[in-house]
Amino acid sequence: MSTQEPAPLTGPGSQEAFSPATPGPEPGEREILRRRVADRLGTGTIALPLLPQVASQVLALTSQPKVDALQLSNLIHRDPALAGQVLRIANSPAYMPSMPIVSLQQAVARLGMETVTEIVLAASLQSGTFKVPGYEGALKRLWRHGLASGLFAKEIARLLRSNVESAFLCGLLHAVGKPALLQVVADAQRDRTREQAGRGAVTDEVLRELLAEFHTGVGLRIATSWALPQAVVNAIAFHAAFETASANRREAAVACLADLFACELDEPQPSFEADIRRQPVVAELNLYPDDIAQLLAKRPAVARTVESMTL
Amino acid sequence: MTELRRCDVLVIGSGPAGQKAAIQAVKAGRTVVLIEHERAVGGACVHRGTIPSKTLRESAAQATRLARDAAIWGVSPRAGIEVSSLMARLDQVVSAHAHYMGRQIDRNGIERHHGRARFVSPETVEMTTVAGERSLFTADVIVVATGSRPRNPPEIPIDHENVLDSDSILSMLYLPASLTVLGGGVIASEYASIFAALGVKVTMIDRADRPLKFMDGELVAKFVEAFQRAGGTYIGEQTLGGVAFDGVSKVLTTLSDGRVVESDKMLVALGRAANVDELNLGAAGLAANARGLLAVDEHCRTANPRVYAVGDVVGPPSLAATAMEQGRRAARHALGLGEGAGTETIPIGIYTIPEMASVGLSEDEAKKRAGAALVGRARFDEVARGQISGITDGLLKLVADGTGRKLLGVHIVGEGATELVHVGQMALLGQMSVDAFVENIFNFPTLAEAYRVAALDIVAKRPA
Numbered sequence: 146m147s148t149q150e151p152a153p154l155t156g157p158g159s160q161e162a163f164s165p166a167t168p169g170p171e172p173g174e175r176e177i178l179r180r181r182v183a184d185r186l187g188t189g190t191i192a193l194p195l196l197p198q199v200a201s202q203v204l205a206l207t208s209q210p211k212v213d214a215l216q217l218s219n220l221i222h223r224d225p226a227l228a229g230q231v232l233r234i235a236n237s238p239a240y241m242p243s244m245p246i247v248s249l250q251q252a253v254a255r256l257g258m259e260t261v262t263e264i265v266l267a268a269s270l271q272s273g274t275f276k277v278p279g280y281e282g283a284l285k286r287l288w289r290h291g292l293a294s295g296l297f298a299k300e301i302a303r304l305l306r307s308n309v310e311s312a313f314l315c316g317l318l319h320a321v322g323k324p325a326l327l328q329v330v331a332d333a334q335r336d337r338t339r340e341q342a343g344r345g346a347v348t349d350e351v352l353r354e355l356l357a358e359f360h361t362g363v364g365l366r367i368a369t370s371w372a373l374p375q376a377v378v379n380a381i382a383f384h385a386a387f388e389t390a391s392a393n394r395r396e397a398a399v400a401c402l403a404d405l406f407a408c409e410l411d412e413p414q415p416s417f418e419a420d421i422r423r424q425p426v427v428a429e430l431n432l433y434p435d436d437i438a439q440l441l442a443k444r445p446a447v448a449r450t451v452e453s454m455t456l
Numbered sequence: 457m458t459e460l461r462r463c464d465v466l467v468i469g470s471g472p473a474g475q476k477a478a479i480q481a482v483k484a485g486r487t488v489v490l491i492e493h494e495r496a497v498g499g500a501c502v503h504r505g506t507i508p509s510k511t512l513r514e515s516a517a518q519a520t521r522l523a524r525d526a527a528i529w530g531v532s533p534r535a536g537i538e539v540s541s542l543m544a545r546l547d548q549v550v551s552a553h554a555h556y557m558g559r560q561i562d563r564n565g566i567e568r569h570h571g572r573a574r575f576v577s578p579e580t581v582e583m584t585t586v587a588g589e590r591s592l593f594t595a596d597v598i599v600v601a602t603g604s605r606p607r608n609p610p611e612i613p614i615d616h617e618n619v620l621d622s623d624s625i626l627s628m629l630y631l632p633a634s635l636t637v638l639g640g641g642v643i644a645s646e647y648a649s650i651f652a653a654l655g656v657k658v659t660m661i662d663r664a665d666r667p668l669k670f671m672d673g674e675l676v677a678k679f680v681e682a683f684q685r686a687g688g689t690y691i692g693e694q695t696l697g698g699v700a701f702d703g704v705s706k707v708l709t710t711l712s713d714g715r716v717v718e719s720d721k722m723l724v725a726l727g728r729a730a731n732v733d734e735l736n737l738g739a740a741g742l743a744a745n746a747r748g749l750l751a752v753d754e755h756c757r758t759a760n761p762r763v764y765a766v767g768d769v770v771g772p773p774s775l776a777a778t779a780m781e782q783g784r785r786a787a788r789h790a791l792g793l794g795e796g797a798g799t800e801t802i803p804i805g806i807y808t809i810p811e812m813a814s815v816g817l818s819e820d821e822a823k824k825r826a827g828a829a830l831v832g833r834a835r836f837d838e839v840a841r842g843q844i845s846g847i848t849d850g851l852l853k854l855v856a857d858g859t860g861r862k863l864l865g866v867h868i869v870g871e872g873a874t875e876l877v878h879v880g881q882m883a884l885l886g887q888m889s890v891d892a893f894v895e896n897i898f899n900f901p902t903l904a905e906a907y908r909v910a911a912l913d914i915v916a917k918r919p920a
Contacts, residue, residue, distance in 0.1 A: 245630055247629050247630050251720075299617075302616060302624075302627075303615070303616050306504075306605070306606075306616060306621065306623040306624050307623070307624055307627045308616055308617070308620070308625075308627035308628050308629065309615060309616045309617035309624075310617045310628075310629065311627060311628070311629040314629070374630065376627075376629060391547070392547050393547075394547070396627075422587065422588065427586060428495070428586045428587070429495070431493075431494055431495050431586060432586065433572055433584065433586055434584070434586075
């Protein structure tokens with residue numbers, strides 16, 4: 146994060162069980178699994194898994210006689226993966242947008258509600274098969290974390306008099322590689338388990354290591370394939386090392402701080418209020434104690450929004 | 457207990473005004489401490505104002521040129537440009553400029569601190585760092601140069617998402633299809649013309665019948681003409697009935713005549729507010745005036761003789777060049793060095809597309825002061841360089857006294873105006889006659905030739 150030594154703040158889901166409690170792989174197995182994941186990432190297309198309930202909710206919503214475009218936009222916002230898929234498809238040659246569509250609001254405005262609904266359904270159907278058995282909880286936590294990061298990024302941007310829309314996307318998608326990686330890890334694990342007759346399930350520790358090692362690379366591949374704006378690409382690439390960003394350093398730093406606030410929302414930490422003020426990213430963004438106090442005061446509102454938007 | 461640190465001059469703010477005050481003081485052999493609220497030096501000018509908006513303008517001007525010459529090169533401008541790609545050089549430009557300014561401050565031996573400053577007594581300032589650490593400073597002279605930020609009228613719901621100000625518009629991800637600009641001043645006009653040049657459907661709304669009321673009417677007419685050619689619309693003499701986001705995709709602006717203007721985004725550019733809130737002015741025996749500014753005398757001295765204020769914090773003209781001069785003069789006066797003769801020939805440069813620049817008296821001012829005035833005009837399409845460079849919508853006006861001999865003012869609209877005006881500025885400072893432009897030789901072909909054409913126009917109009 147920085148050359149300074151910040152107080153330790155835990156990462157998303159670090160204390161939570163990511164996978165079923167089964168005996169972990171032996172050290173040699175860990176490396177084999179790691180290589181398998183790396184190999185899988187080296188080939189093939191990565192698809193983001195989607196929460197299947199969204200498709201049914203969209204269907205339910207659009208079957209109503211009077212459908213509100215804002216309701217649709219809000220529904221899609223509940224699921225970062227779906228939001229990402231909608232943006233990717235909305236930007237595909239099939240829809241030929243006159244300029245990049247980077248927000249759902251823009252997608253609804255430009256393409257119309259019906260088209261966006263079609264996109265949502267198509268995206269849901271295409272990705273509906275990407276379930277990660279045994280990792281549902283982890284997946285849900287990752288989405289919640291992404292959503293919370295997006296919401297905190299908006300608040301940080303507002304405080305900095307910076308564009309809120311771009312900050313939300315940067316926060317929402319800064320770790321978009323993780324859910325995609327879960328599927329890859331699960332697939333690699335499944336193959337290995339088959340070979341090893343059931344031995345070596347992925348422990349939380351190994352999963353965390355793999356997510357930490359590979360998620361940025363996966364996230365960047367997704368960002369590239371979706372042709373996301375450069376600011377979002379750089380937030381994904383540099384949120385954990387904003388000081389090395391040659392462009393969009395501020396966006397990367399906003400995503401970094403939003404990530405820390407979202408982590409605390411996942412796992413409340415008693416010393417957070419004191420620790421956060423000492424984080425190098427706080428100095429980077431030039432946030433004074435009263436600014437941080439304003440952000441801390443936003444936590445209950447963000448938590449409520451995350452709760453209401455979580456399926 | 458916090459130690460009280462002493463210096464000769466304490467400067468609060470490192471924008472153009474504060475920086476020049478600090479450098480002037482240190483060059484006079486004084487110890488100087490500079491407190492800057494932001495991480496990097498330079499103030500809003502470098503980080504949120506002049507430099508970033510001019511970088512965007514440069515991209516827009518290039519886009520305009522590209523569109524004009526597209527047929528020659530067999531290319532067509534790309535649709536759907538990301539704002540960030542237009543600002544690709546911004547990080548580099550800002551960082552280089554801030555680095556240069558930082559080095560200049562350090563090289564001159566100015567002690568630099570990063571923190572927020574507030575008065576705790578008429579001669580003492582407390583600084584709080586980002587980490588919450590506090591220090592106290594006292595000085596014989598305190599220069600307040602804390603700058604300004606966009607003014608957010610309470611009745612307009614600026615959310616930095618759909619309704620933006622001149623800070624947040626620079627971090628917009630994509631170009632909106634349409635943009636409403638509230639205001640008719642410099643910032644509003646600059647951004648309106650920049651976004652119009654980039655293909656955005658821009659509607660400017662203001663109380664005045666035309667934008668930039670303080671500029672020569674003929675220049676502004678040319679600007680409005682170019683703005684409208686680029687697809688822009690100016691709606692004048694209107695007050696706001698209300699601004700609201702429709703909850704889906706449009707910002708709705710209701711005008712006093714009942715019309716409703718719809719746009720994807722809105723830029724609110726209704727002036728700037730001085731950064732005085734955090735200064736605890738009362739402790740220094742000061743207060744902001746009704747306009748939220750610090751009142752100063754002709755030496756930039758406040759009601760507290762120890763405290764000077766310079767730059768945007770004292771209000772118009774809010775130009776970086778003027779702020780620098782205010783900083784220099786304030787420091788010199790405070791240190792008893794003599795400020796030198798004041799000058800009325802401060803140029804104004806407006807980075808609209810096309811640019812506008814002005815120095816000296818306008819035609820109306822000249823008539824009021826001198827009783828009569830003669831005006832010479834040169835259109836850029838009459839000048840070879842204008843034709844060669846495709847800069848044909850420019851106009852240069854020379855304003856002379858009633859005899860047509862004494863030069864009183866220079867007003868220019870057209871690409872290069874902000875550079876070209878300095879020729880006229882030097883002529884005014886040197887009290888040169890209009891004939892100097894006729895009798896001397898300029899490079900050919902250059903836009904400076906317009907001076908000669910305009911001067912000849914005046915010569916032809918001289919009373920017999």
